[in-house]
Amino acid sequence: MGGKNTRIRVVSSREEISKLNPNERLVHLAFRPSNKDIFSLVENCPRIEVIQLPRSYMATVSKSIEMFLEMQRIQLLEGEVWGHRKDINDYYSIPTSVIEDIKEMKTEGKATEEIQHAVAKENRLNPVMVAYIMAKETIA
Known part of the structure; x- marks a missing residue:
């Protein structure tokens, strides 16, 4: 993807x-x-x-x-x-801003679970959906 x-x-x-x-x-x-x-x-x-x-x-x-x-x-x-x-x-x-938020938090060294919950809450997404996005998108 x-x-x-x-x-x-x-x-x-x-x-x-x-x-x-x-x-x-x-x-x-x-x-x-x-x-x-x-x-x-x-x-x-x-x-x-x-x-x-x-x-x-x-x-x-x-x-x-x-x-x-x-x-x-x-x-x-x-x-x-x-x-x-x-x-x-x-x-x-899924808004590009969600992908950008994930990338930024990863760069900051935040834990996967922390990223999932923060992005989910901010964007009204299910944390499991955020995990799916993280796994499917090429997020360095």
């Missing part, structure tokens, strides 16, 4: 799942998904690594789906795409 900003594919309805690019790795579901929706998503996007859901939908995810995703090595994260307008763009790009 290095060079390009990390982008989250925002999916606002189950009808969109079948139309997704099969190479999607990071998907935010802006609707309450059923088990069938999650299975369809994984089937249509075999390279998926992260599924993000708003907090209100996380509680409705079944244990069997959590176990299925764990076995597929797919992270299920709680999170929002603040201020994203789906009518303008299908993707939410």
